[in-house]
Amino acid sequence: MTEQHPASRLVAVLGANGRMGAEAVKAVEAAPDLKLVAALGRGDSLDRLVSSGAQYVVDLTVPESTEANVRFAVEHGMHAVVGTTGWDASRLAGLESLLSQRPDTGVLIAPNFALGSVLASAFAAKASKYFESVEIIELHHPDKVDAPSGTAVRTAQLIAAERAAADVPPSPDATTSERSGARGCEVDGVRVHSVRLRGLVAHQEVLLGGPGEQLTLRHDSFDRASFMPGVLLGVRNVAAHPGLTVGLDGYLDLGL
Numbered sequence: 019m020t021e022q023h024p025a026s027r028l029v030a031v032l033g034a035n036g037r038m039g040a041e042a043v044k045a046v047e048a049a050p051d052l053k054l055v056a057a058l059g060r061g062d063s064l065d066r067l068v069s070s071g072a073q074y075v076v077d078l079t080v081p082e083s084t085e086a087n088v089r090f091a092v093e094h095g096m097h098a099v100v101g102t103t104g105w106d107a108s109r110l111a112g113l114e115s116l117l118s119q120r121p122d123t124g125v126l127i128a129p130n131f132a133l134g135s136v137l138a139s140a141f142a143a144k145a146s147k148y149f150e151s152v153e154i155i156e157l158h159h160p161d162k163v164d165a166p167s168g169t170a171v172r173t174a175q176l177i178a179a180e181r182a183a184a185d186v187p188p189s190p191d192a193t194t195s196e197r198s199g200a201r202g203c204e205v206d207g208v209r210v211h212s213v214r215l216r217g218l219v220a221h222q223e224v225l226l227g228g229p230g231e232q233l234t235l236r237h238d239s240f241d242r243a244s245f246m247p248g249v250l251l252g253v254r255n256v257a258a259h260p261g262l263t264v265g266l267d268g269y270l271d272l273g274l
């Protein structure tokens with residue numbers, strides 16, 4: 019007979035057959051204070067979230083599914099911890115409006131669950147106002163469907179906000195002739211370059227340049243195990259943070 023933890027949080031994982039979802043299933047099963055009540059893959063009915071009694075939903079699916087999944091969870095009073103990419107400003111606004119009708123429900127949208135990545139992005143944002151130039155290089159496995167990565171988008175947004183608040187001008191760039199894509203894409207005025215290479219998992223460098231010097235902030239996830247402490251931290255904290263939180267840093271005391 020399996021031992022029941024008296025205060026178990028009942029957790030469902032969506033995308034359970036995927037690279038991240040499979041890892042999250044193992045992490046939830048191994049956590050003494052959590053109980054996995056559903057592990058759903060593509061094509062499974064979301065009604066199983068309700069019938070399983072799930073209180074927490076971990077969404078690790080695909081950009082085209084995640085919005086409907088999270089809406090379903092919130093409409094049924096479940097807290098959601100979301101690692102899936104694709105949450106642009108308009109999706110976030112729609113979710114905030116839905117959550118305003120559910121004041122006790124919490125949703126965490128975490129572009130990256132790895133603590134080191136969250137720290138690297140925060141440090142980069144803080145440092146960026148002291149440098150003339152900033153560019154981001156994100157490097158991932160070639161099975162990733164979206165580019166640039168959600169982490170890079172979030173990092174660029176944090177950097178852009180810090181630089182705007184400090185009235186830092188745009189990074190200098192004399193390019194007048196460009197083969198399409200050579201300068202990457204622009205996110206809030208920050209150039210982002212995406213590499214897809216077999217052997218990689220998830221990596222990012224923020225390059226900060228000033229006269230005669232460069233600061234590079236690099237983070238590497240060598241294994242998806244790196245994301246699991248953040249997933250568990252999200253599940254354990256999301257109910258205490260009703261409404262929408264974007265970024266795991268919202269649950270951490272970074273003191274920055």
Ligand SMILES: NC(=O)C1=CN([C@@H]2O[C@H](COP(=O)(O)OP(=O)(O)OC[C@H]3O[C@@H](n4cnc5c(N)ncnc54)[C@H](O)[C@@H]3O)[C@@H](O)[C@H]2O)C=CC1
Nearest residue numbers: 033035036037038059060079083101102103128129130131
């Ligand atoms: N926040 C973070 O720290 C991390 C986020 N990610 C993001 O998480 C997402 C998943 O990444 P991977 O696991 O590498 O992708 P994956 O492609 O291996 O897994 C996605 C899984 O979701 C399933 N799926 C699609 N629609 C579904 C639905 N409606 N219900 C249930 N399952 C559904 C797919 O069949 C697939 O098995 C991506 O958006 C990725 O960028 C990935 C790693 C870390």
Ligand SMILES: O=C(O)C1=N[C@H](C(=O)O)C[C@H](O)C1
Nearest residue numbers: 103129130162167168169220
């Ligand atoms: O698809 C991935 O693998 C990852 N996706 C997230 C992203 O787009 O930032 C998080 C991490 O980089 C891994």
